[in-house]
Structure formats: structure tokens, C-alpha cells
Amino acid sequence: MTLEARAGPWTAEAFDAWAERPENADKILELIAGEVVEVPSNPYASSISARISGYLFLYLMNHPIAHLTGEAGGFMVFGDRYAPDVAVVLKSRQAELAQQGYNPVAPDLAVEVDFPSTLESQHDLRRKIGSYLAAGTLLWIVDPQARVVEVYAPGEPTRTVDSTGTLDTLRGVEVLPGFRLAVKDIFPPETPPSAPDPA
Numbered sequence: 001m002t003l004e005a006r007a008g009p010w011t012a013e014a015f016d017a018w019a020e021r022p023e024n025a026d027k028i029l030e031l032i033a034g035e036v037v038e039v040p041s042n043p044y045a046s047s048i049s050a051r052i053s054g055y056l057f058l059y060l061m062n063h064p065i066a067h068l069t070g071e072a073g074g075f076m077v078f079g080d081r082y083a084p085d086v087a088v089v090l091k092s093r094q095a096e097l098a099q100q101g102y103n104p105v106a107p108d109l110a111v112e113v114d115f116p117s118t119l120e121s122q123h124d125l126r127r128k129i130g131s132y133l134a135a136g137t138l139l140w141i142v143d144p145q146a147r148v149v150e151v152y153a154p155g156e157p158t159r160t161v162d163s164t165g166t167l168d169t170l171r172g173v174e175v176l177p178g179f180r181l182a183v184k185d186i187f188p189p190e191t192p193p194s195a196p197d198p199a
Helices: 012-019 043-062 119-134
Strands: 028-032 035-039 066-069 075-077 080-082 086-090 109-113 138-143 148-152 159-161
Touching: 012 028, 012 080, 028 119, 043 066, 043 086, 043 109, 043 138, 075 119, 080 119, 109 119, 119 138, 119 148
Parallel strands: 109 138
Antiparallel strands: 028 035, 028 080, 066 086, 075 080, 086 109, 138 148, 148 159
């Protein structure tokens, strides 16, 4: 949600100083095209992010070639500041992540979970796509309501992968060689399992 009371355009420097103030320590904030946006808490979207992170974590345990961050990890993407739900940065590009503030290197893979999807959230995402692609970032936009993932890769046509398909990390070259993730494994079951019979 855009913070109307603090309407911009904001400079990156002013945003960084404001975001680091103690009263903002528990907020996830983004700077999108000069506007400050607070990312609301969302347990359901977070659970989907955690599933994706889990698969990436297992891959990286066996192939320690990248850093993995969650929804509190912020990144500088040109003059903007983004907080993707999941992100990967190759160690070949950055040996150690920043220990405070927004990471100065854009992610190699960013995952944005759009739930609940609103006109405002879609507008914010559309503004971010171009910057991610210009930075060379592979982007997955996850739509839990439609149970699909939109895949944006620099120089490639947009792909939509449904629950019968598989995600990879191809971005001209492969970000995480051999990593594959079935879209059906991202989402919780559509119908919750029945409680066990107490008898």
C-alpha cells in the first residue's frame, strides 16, 4: 500500500534515511518510482514464499553457489528499493550480503507473491518488472488465486506456467544449474485435508 501521507517523489537517499529510522524497523518498505510503499503482513502469501524458499534452500545446501533471502531482504534496483518475497544472489557476483539497509546488488532471481491480488498490487508489480529486467534479474510473479507463475527473463518473452508445469532458472544462462520446481508444489492443497478420526 502506498503511504499517501508521505507522497513523493522521494529520492533514494531520502528513502534510505527514513526507512532506517527506529519507528520503521518492523516495516517492510519499498521505493517504487519515487513512491514509498509499505508491504502488508500476509501469512498466506508468506507460507507460499516459505515453500519456494524451502526448495531453494535444499538446492543451495548441496550447491552453495548463492545467497538466499526472504521477505525482509531488501535490494537496490537502480534508484528503487524492492523487497521481494524470495531472492537469490549468486556468490560470484557478491561474496557477502550487506548486513544493514538494502543490498546494493540486485538479485539474480526474485520471487514476488501477489496475494491478495488487487489493482494496486498489480500496478506496483508492473512498475517493478522493467527495473528487474534491466538489472538482469529473473523474476517469478506467483498468483496463488489463479495458481500460476508468470516468468520474466531479460530478453525473453513472458511465460505463464500453470500447475502442470515446472519452473527453472533459465535467464539466457542458468542461474541455478539443474534447479527445477513443479508449480503444483508451490501451493497448498486446494481442499484442506480432513482431520483424523478421534476414535
